[in-house]
Amino acid sequence: MKKLLVMMIVALCAIAWRSPDIMHAISVGGFVADSNALALKAASAPASRSKPMSADEFATLSRTDPQAYQKFINSFQDQDRSEVDKLMNLLARGKYE
CATH class of the missing domain: 1.20.5 (Single alpha-helices involved in coiled-coils or other helix-helix interfaces)
Structure with missing residues:
Protein backbone atom coordinates (compact mmCIF):
# COMPACT_ATOMS: atom_id res chain seq x y z
CA MET A 1 0.00 0.00 0.00
CA VAL A 32 1.03 25.26 -24.80
CA ALA A 33 2.85 28.27 -23.40
CA ASP A 34 6.59 28.14 -22.98
CA SER A 35 7.79 27.75 -19.39
CA ASN A 36 9.86 30.94 -19.70
CA ALA A 37 6.76 32.89 -20.71
CA LEU A 38 4.91 31.49 -17.72
CA ALA A 39 7.75 32.51 -15.44
CA LEU A 40 7.68 36.04 -16.82
CA LYS A 41 3.91 36.22 -16.41
CA ALA A 42 4.16 34.99 -12.81
CA ALA A 43 6.91 37.49 -12.04
CA SER A 44 4.86 40.40 -13.36
CA ALA A 45 1.59 39.34 -11.68
CA PRO A 46 2.26 40.79 -8.19
CA ALA A 47 2.52 44.30 -9.60
CA SER A 48 -1.03 44.11 -10.97
CA ARG A 49 -2.61 42.89 -7.72
CA SER A 50 -4.47 45.33 -5.56
CA LYS A 51 -3.00 46.41 -2.25
CA PRO A 52 -4.42 45.15 1.04
CA MET A 53 -7.14 47.16 2.73
CA SER A 54 -5.95 49.58 5.39
CA ALA A 55 -7.45 49.85 8.87
CA ASP A 56 -9.03 53.20 8.00
CA GLU A 57 -10.69 51.74 4.91
CA PHE A 58 -11.94 48.84 7.03
CA ALA A 59 -13.39 51.23 9.64
CA THR A 60 -15.31 53.23 7.05
CA LEU A 61 -16.53 50.12 5.24
CA SER A 62 -17.60 48.36 8.44
CA ARG A 63 -20.18 51.06 9.15
CA THR A 64 -22.21 50.13 6.07
CA ASP A 65 -21.21 46.61 5.04
CA PRO A 66 -21.83 43.59 7.31
CA GLN A 67 -19.27 41.56 5.30
CA ALA A 68 -16.49 44.13 5.82
CA TYR A 69 -14.43 41.83 8.04
CA GLN A 70 -14.38 39.08 5.41
CA LYS A 71 -13.37 41.59 2.73
CA PHE A 72 -10.62 42.89 5.03
CA ILE A 73 -9.22 39.39 5.62
CA ASN A 74 -9.50 38.43 1.94
CA SER A 75 -7.64 41.56 0.84
CA PHE A 76 -4.47 40.17 2.46
CA GLN A 77 -4.68 36.79 0.74
CA ASP A 78 -3.33 35.95 -2.70
CA GLN A 79 -6.21 34.78 -4.88
CA ASP A 80 -4.17 33.66 -7.89
CA ARG A 81 -2.24 30.53 -7.07
CA SER A 82 -0.08 28.77 -9.61
CA GLU A 83 -0.35 25.12 -10.49
CA VAL A 84 2.81 24.40 -8.52
CA ASP A 85 1.33 26.00 -5.39
CA LYS A 86 -1.78 23.88 -5.76
CA LEU A 87 0.26 20.71 -6.21
CA MET A 88 2.46 21.50 -3.21
CA ASN A 89 -0.66 22.12 -1.10
CA LEU A 90 -2.05 18.77 -2.21
CA LEU A 91 1.14 16.94 -1.31
CA ALA A 92 1.68 18.78 1.98
CA ARG A 93 -1.87 18.85 3.37
CA GLY A 94 -3.80 16.37 1.28
CA LYS A 95 -6.24 19.04 0.10
CA TYR A 96 -6.80 20.20 -3.46
CA GLU A 97 -7.92 23.78 -3.98
Whole structure:
Protein backbone atom coordinates (compact mmCIF):
# COMPACT_ATOMS: atom_id res chain seq x y z
CA MET A 1 0.00 0.00 0.00
CA LYS A 2 2.84 2.37 0.84
CA LYS A 3 4.60 1.55 -2.41
CA LEU A 4 1.42 2.35 -4.34
CA LEU A 5 1.08 5.68 -2.54
CA VAL A 6 4.70 6.62 -3.23
CA MET A 7 4.37 5.60 -6.87
CA MET A 8 1.19 7.69 -7.18
CA ILE A 9 2.90 10.76 -5.73
CA VAL A 10 5.93 10.33 -7.99
CA ALA A 11 3.65 9.90 -11.02
CA LEU A 12 1.67 13.05 -10.17
CA CYS A 13 4.87 15.03 -9.75
CA ALA A 14 6.25 13.73 -13.04
CA ILE A 15 3.04 14.57 -14.87
CA ALA A 16 2.94 18.07 -13.37
CA TRP A 17 6.61 18.64 -14.20
CA ARG A 18 6.35 17.41 -17.78
CA SER A 19 2.78 18.45 -18.61
CA PRO A 20 3.66 20.97 -21.38
CA ASP A 21 5.73 18.31 -23.13
CA ILE A 22 3.01 15.70 -22.71
CA MET A 23 0.30 18.04 -24.00
CA HIS A 24 2.47 18.97 -26.98
CA ALA A 25 3.20 15.29 -27.70
CA ILE A 26 -0.45 14.30 -27.83
CA SER A 27 -1.48 17.63 -29.43
CA VAL A 28 -4.59 18.00 -27.32
CA GLY A 29 -3.68 21.23 -25.61
CA GLY A 30 -3.34 23.24 -28.78
CA PHE A 31 -0.93 26.03 -27.96
CA VAL A 32 1.03 25.26 -24.80
CA ALA A 33 2.85 28.27 -23.40
CA ASP A 34 6.59 28.14 -22.98
CA SER A 35 7.79 27.75 -19.39
CA ASN A 36 9.86 30.94 -19.70
CA ALA A 37 6.76 32.89 -20.71
CA LEU A 38 4.91 31.49 -17.72
CA ALA A 39 7.75 32.51 -15.44
CA LEU A 40 7.68 36.04 -16.82
CA LYS A 41 3.91 36.22 -16.41
CA ALA A 42 4.16 34.99 -12.81
CA ALA A 43 6.91 37.49 -12.04
CA SER A 44 4.86 40.40 -13.36
CA ALA A 45 1.59 39.34 -11.68
CA PRO A 46 2.26 40.79 -8.19
CA ALA A 47 2.52 44.30 -9.60
CA SER A 48 -1.03 44.11 -10.97
CA ARG A 49 -2.61 42.89 -7.72
CA SER A 50 -4.47 45.33 -5.56
CA LYS A 51 -3.00 46.41 -2.25
CA PRO A 52 -4.42 45.15 1.04
CA MET A 53 -7.14 47.16 2.73
CA SER A 54 -5.95 49.58 5.39
CA ALA A 55 -7.45 49.85 8.87
CA ASP A 56 -9.03 53.20 8.00
CA GLU A 57 -10.69 51.74 4.91
CA PHE A 58 -11.94 48.84 7.03
CA ALA A 59 -13.39 51.23 9.64
CA THR A 60 -15.31 53.23 7.05
CA LEU A 61 -16.53 50.12 5.24
CA SER A 62 -17.60 48.36 8.44
CA ARG A 63 -20.18 51.06 9.15
CA THR A 64 -22.21 50.13 6.07
CA ASP A 65 -21.21 46.61 5.04
CA PRO A 66 -21.83 43.59 7.31
CA GLN A 67 -19.27 41.56 5.30
CA ALA A 68 -16.49 44.13 5.82
CA TYR A 69 -14.43 41.83 8.04
CA GLN A 70 -14.38 39.08 5.41
CA LYS A 71 -13.37 41.59 2.73
CA PHE A 72 -10.62 42.89 5.03
CA ILE A 73 -9.22 39.39 5.62
CA ASN A 74 -9.50 38.43 1.94
CA SER A 75 -7.64 41.56 0.84
CA PHE A 76 -4.47 40.17 2.46
CA GLN A 77 -4.68 36.79 0.74
CA ASP A 78 -3.33 35.95 -2.70
CA GLN A 79 -6.21 34.78 -4.88
CA ASP A 80 -4.17 33.66 -7.89
CA ARG A 81 -2.24 30.53 -7.07
CA SER A 82 -0.08 28.77 -9.61
CA GLU A 83 -0.35 25.12 -10.49
CA VAL A 84 2.81 24.40 -8.52
CA ASP A 85 1.33 26.00 -5.39
CA LYS A 86 -1.78 23.88 -5.76
CA LEU A 87 0.26 20.71 -6.21
CA MET A 88 2.46 21.50 -3.21
CA ASN A 89 -0.66 22.12 -1.10
CA LEU A 90 -2.05 18.77 -2.21
CA LEU A 91 1.14 16.94 -1.31
CA ALA A 92 1.68 18.78 1.98
CA ARG A 93 -1.87 18.85 3.37
CA GLY A 94 -3.80 16.37 1.28
CA LYS A 95 -6.24 19.04 0.10
CA TYR A 96 -6.80 20.20 -3.46
CA GLU A 97 -7.92 23.78 -3.98
